[in-house]
Amino acid sequence: MLTSTHNKQIGISIKRDNLMLILLCIAALVVAGLVSLDTGRDGVILLFLGGILGALFLYFQYGFASGWRQLITHGDTRPIGYHFLLAGLCSLVFLPYHYLGLGAFGSIAPISISLIIGSFIFGIGMQLANGCGSGVLFSYGGGSARMVFALPGFVFGSVLGSLALPPVLAWGALNPVAIGIPQSLLGTLLINFILIFGLMGVFFLIAYKKGRSLSVKWLVGTAIIAIICSLVFIISGHPWGITFGFTVWGGKLALLAGMPIDQAEFWQWSGPALALKQSVFADVSSLMDFGMIIGAGLLACISSSFAKQPWPPRRQLLAAVIGGILMGIGARLAFGCNIGAFIAGVSSGSLHGWLWAIFALIGSWIGIKMRPFFGFQDR
16 A cells, blocks of 8 residues: 555656656747847857756755855865865966956956945855855756745845945945956966965865865866856856846846836946846846756756755745845845855956955854754754
8 A cells, every 4th residue: 555655656756747847848948949039149058058057056966055054064174175176267267368358357346345244144144045046046946945935035135135235335345356466467377376276275185184085076066067157258258147137037027016126226337227128038147047947957857856855844934035035135235146256256366256255154154053043953
């Protein structure tokens, strides 16, 4: 009787996965067709690369929130070492392209109070939501019930952050700081490579001395992700980012709801104003986000892992919403998330990327301290 029931449940699960696979394939074709009509070949390529990233992040479980939690709670320095390896590999492409003016430019943002506040808030949020910007996307695509709550919170928080950014920037900001030697590509490369790969080496050495071996799987995954990020950089003209897409989605929904959000100062800046007027498929960040969700979903269905996690307790779902809102606000105030600010910033030789990592780590420590209140049992 038990065996029969079990087999029936497996059959239902397989049918559900097959149905989702068909729906996602249809969605992918429809979105690709719309993108082709709107932005042409490059848009379709970026959508495809986003899909590959979604599948890669899901397959390797390439997380920032969990990796930083391992660092803070267990002293495991390997995950953050992989993250700096990713930044270092990307910098091999980003820095030469940027400094030689080859048509693609790095992510270099101001040093401001908003950066400090935003990255700190983001760090708290990603620990409560149990995922960062990329983590929310690939987990959502993989059928995570938690991220069904976190993603709308992220979008809502992004809109709030867009309204808060201009006045918070007025509290104090310095001009962007590029790490390197002006007019010297070789000197700039040398300084940044020493900083990035040097810190990566320190993290890996600490892990080695603690008897923790590096994962070949993660090393290979990091290298592949770096290649895809570099292709996105060359094709789109700037580093891969995630959270601006959420801001655009929220802005467009606000307009549909009759809110005059286009009158807010942030939405009158040239970039956001253009994104609000154009099709969502004209926004590179949105294309990549759509691709990540679809790519992760396709892999989850193919591997029979779609929505296999148990439904989280209510308190954890509440944490997901709160965490999403905090990440949305934080990402706008800090000019990006773990991908758009940390990885892209460090890879571009921007001081703001390093500061983002420091204050997001501090925020993560606070967020980890808050997790037991929401029913998380970290070990």
